[in-house]
Amino acid sequence: MSSELKKTPLYQSFVDAGAKIVEFGGWAMPVQFSSIKEEHNAVRNSMGLFDVSHMGEVLIKGKDASKYVQYLLTNDTDKVTTSKAQYTALCNDEGGIIDDLITYKLDENVYLLVVNAGNTVKDFEWIQQQSEQFDVEVQNVSDKYGQLALQGPEARAFVKEHVDTDIDEMKPFDFKQHVSFFDKEVILSQSGYTGEDGFEIYCNSEDCEFLWEKLLSFDIQPCGLGARDTLRLEAGLPLHGQDLTEEVTPYEAGIAFAAKPLIEAEFIGKSVLKDQKEHGSKVRAIGIEMIDKGIPRTGYIIFDNDENEIGIVTSGTQSPSSGKSIGLAQIDREAFEMGKEIIIQVRKRKVKAKIVKKNHITE
Known part of the structure; x- marks a missing residue:
């Protein structure tokens, strides 16, 4: 494992536990502790514990913080309170998704943006660059925070x-x-x-290592990136860098609920998003399920039954819950029809799949 990779406060705990460690977004992270399926099922049936301390935290504070956060983000940040966070997108002038993130209001004119690990430096620089006309202070406070995720149907009772x-x-x-x-x-x-x-x-x-060890003393399953990916795909949740990129907008990537271009306030990318809301986008995000044998992988090309190229797979896996091969994709809007059969180029083979809803948990 390269010494240049960043490490969370729990890195030594992963090593001691014998976890399989991989590079992810510039970080040394556990992909699995036992098996991906075992960890996945623990979260679906009881509860599992993830280290997400690699996520970035950007603090925005100052007289214009509320105004600036709205200018930066696509959602209606007036809905954010000191007890209600919000999922949103950070977009460029063309409406492309620089990152998806969660906004927390810690106090009057004090906001914490929780961004994706591999995007932290890029996001921080962008947020600083856009702030010149606002009376705010922008700080990268990622090193100050540890973050754990306790997930599953038994998590609430335990907490x-x-x-x-x-x-x-x-x-x-x-x-x-x-x-x-x-x-x-x-x-x-x-x-x-x-999705749990x-x-x-x-x-x-x-405090991160203490809490991690304390929680694991209750025989809670530690989980790695592998289960995190299969769980989020079953729930139809997008991943930045695959399903969300700077080349697609919230409307094209299936997170339109995080864009509110009809609000009065201006924000970066608003004109493009307003046009797509009013007239529709050319691309639509879909869920897919394989009919033939094969796993849909990122970058695989999608065709209709007349062999016209209509889209691309953005994420895919075999669902541990159902055993089905599932994925997320983006296709031409006019090619969309729920239940429609499509063709996916899996290496040298063209195999059948169908368009389904993105959330597979209830199936």
Whole structure:
């Protein structure tokens, strides 16, 4: 493992546990501890624990912070409160997705943007560059935070036993600050990347190892990037760098709910997104399921039954829950029809697949 790779506070714990470690977005991260299927099933049936401390955190504060956050992001940030976070996109002038992220309002005119690990430096530089006309201070505070994700149907009951606040009524993207969790102060967010109930736990970086070891002492399954990917694909959740890129807009990538181009406030990329909302985009994100044998991989070309090229696979895997080969793709909008049979070029073979809904969890 290259010494140049960045390491989270838990790197030595991964080594000690015998985890298989790989490079991911410039970080040394565990792809699996036991097996991907075992870790995946733990999250679907009970609960699993992920280290997501590699995610980046950018702090924006100052007199114009509220105004600036809205200028930066595609969602309606007036909906963000000190107890309600928001999923959104950071776009360029053409509406292309620089990153997808979560916005937390920590205080009046104090916001924390949680960005994807491999994009942290790029995002931070972009956010700084756009801030010249605003009275704000922008800081990369990633080193100060550790982040754990406890996910699965048993996660809520477990967390409830070990925090000093009522979490029964917490809904997706609700969060609480200054929560005591095993005597460590954390931000507790009802969010995750698995399609299951659960929490993302933001702590001081120096508390991360203590909390990780404490949680694993309860015989909770540690999980790596492999299960994280199969879980998010079953849930139809996109990954930046594959399903989301600077070449596609929120409307083309299937996250239109995170774009609000009809609000009064101006934001970067608004004119392009407003046009796509009013007139439709040329590309549409879809779920796919293989009919013939084969796994749809990123970059595989999609054809219609007349052998016209209509799109590309952006992510794919074999679902541990169903055994089916599934994926996400982007195709020409006029080629879309739910249930339609399509053809995917899998290496030298052309194999049959069909268009399905993106969320496979209930199947």
